[in-house]
Amino acid sequence: MDAICTDTSPRARASALLLTAGSLLAIVLTAATLRIAVTSTSPLGTWLVAELQLGPSQIGFIGTLPPLCFCVLGLATPGLISRFGIHAVAIAAMTTCAVAMAARSQTGSFAIYAVATAMSLAAMGVGNVLLPPLTKQHFPAHQDSVTTTYIFTLQLGMVVPPLLAVSLAESWGWRTSLGVWALVPALAAPALAVAWRAALRTPAPRPVEITGVQPSSRRWTSLTISLTIVMGTTSLTTYTILAWLPDIVIHAGLTPAQAGSMVAVFGAAGLAATLAVPRWVARASHPIAITSSCSVAYLVGFLGLIHAPGQHTWLWAACVGWGSGMFSFTLVMINRKTRTLAGAATVSGLVQGVGYAIAALGPLGFGLLTRPECFAPGLYVMVTVAVIMYIATVFTLRAPPFESAR
Known part of the structure; x- marks a missing residue:
């Protein structure tokens, strides 16, 4: 983070470095969260169809939720940021995502599964909008490199879960395979709290007016x-x-x-x-x-x-x-x-x-x-x-x- 630290003592520099690392970790973990609710589910279709008795229309409905939630929450997020602040919204989104992903892995009801999935995807829709301004606020001089890093991490969220999903399901059950990914947003929330603290110690950049x-x-x-x-x-x-x-x-x-x-x-x-x-x-x-x-x-x-x-x-x-x-x-x-x-x-x-x-x-x-x-x-x-x-x-x-x- 390109924070301004007026205290040059070793302790202050170490503290600033930790806050910078925490801010970067928050952005990376948030990016890692943004696709796993979708990609961790697809390979488990056989188990989900059997447990939740899904038909083609219900599978299609679940598949429709990601872009729909991303659209609606993408339009709503700027207003939420304006009212509550970017870090508060980010922490709330990651917490909601973690709870919803854990909840859907434990239900046997399609209705509850659909609602929990929608909640997790809504939180991810908020995250889609939050990452660019978070990067701009915490790393204004390194936006390109940090943006490349979080895009790479986001794409890893499309690759890693489907590779591991079936093996986890066969070894530990489909509920564990689905629910274990809730750990990612659960870790992102406290990291975002660290980023919030870092932001409070950094002079706010002059806002750019869009006219x-x-x-x-x-x-x-x-x-x-x-x-x-x-x-x-x-x-x-x-x-x-x-x-x-x-x-x-x-x-x-x-x-x-x-x-x-x-x-x-x-x-x-x-x-x-x-x-x-x-x-x-x-x-x-x-x-x-x-x-x-x-x-x-x-x-x-x-x-x-x-x-x-x-x-x-x-x-x-x-x-x-x-x-x-x-x-x-x-x-x-x-x-x-x-x-x-x-x-x-x-x-x-x-x-x-x-x-x-x-x-x-x-x-x-x-x-x-x-x-x-x-x-x-x-x-x-x-x-x-x-x-x-x-x-x-x-x-x-x-x-x-x-x-x-x-």
Whole structure:
């Protein structure tokens, strides 16, 4: 943390160092929390279906909750921060997440499971919004490196839980496998308390006033429309795959443990794309080749799952994971296609808010299209979604900067 310490004694420096380490740990643990409620569940579908008597519509409903909660709480969090303060909101979110994740692992009722899952996801939706300002407040001179660190940690939350979920379930039971991940937000809460103490000892930075935001009727330009479609289709695909990939490959003959590994492969490929795509886009004068690679990867992955889901499954999962790199492309374009802080704030709010609302349709819609042991209709829709995403990407790259189009 770039704290200002007027006391240069060894004890004061040691105290400042501990507070800095605590602040970084708080950000990392919060980031680690933001996907585990989803990825720790997918490989346990066999146990959950048996214990909670879930049908396709109920599985689709659970899969719809992440983007829906992220959308609603993403819009509500700025007001909560304004009223209660960023650290108080963060601690409350992580505490709620820990309690809800522990509670859902002990219930035999679908209703209680759904409510607890929604509560944990709502807390994660708050965390999505909190991480950037927490980073800005505690590490203003090292925002890029800390941001890269927490994005990497967030992606690890998509890779590690599905790798371990089935092994834990077979050794200790599915309830333990599901509930053990509550330890992560439980540890994040006290770390955030340390960060709060560090913030109290650090002079607050001068606030940046965001002005010049136009009325909502003038926010929709060719850029915001196309970028929202890219964000929405990418997120829709990601949450649909997280919800349904284990079922698809298990019906193709894989074991639950292998299905969990495929979710991990999907997450690992997404991690690689998340780290690679922003660098390539920033360096390329014409990034269409990069975005085309993501779109082609989506098509290859979905067509592979349609025609040969039990063969080379790791390749299909990796292709779909690489396609999800379009999420980081969206974040890069928000900055590249805006010239002012006000423009970036406007575009970011529209793209992420509406994009997650679109994404909420994916898992539930896929469930409604699914017939017993027949996933082809839903996967063909995913192929169509990938084509729409590519077309929107082309329009995004051609669109003028946001401020120029108004």
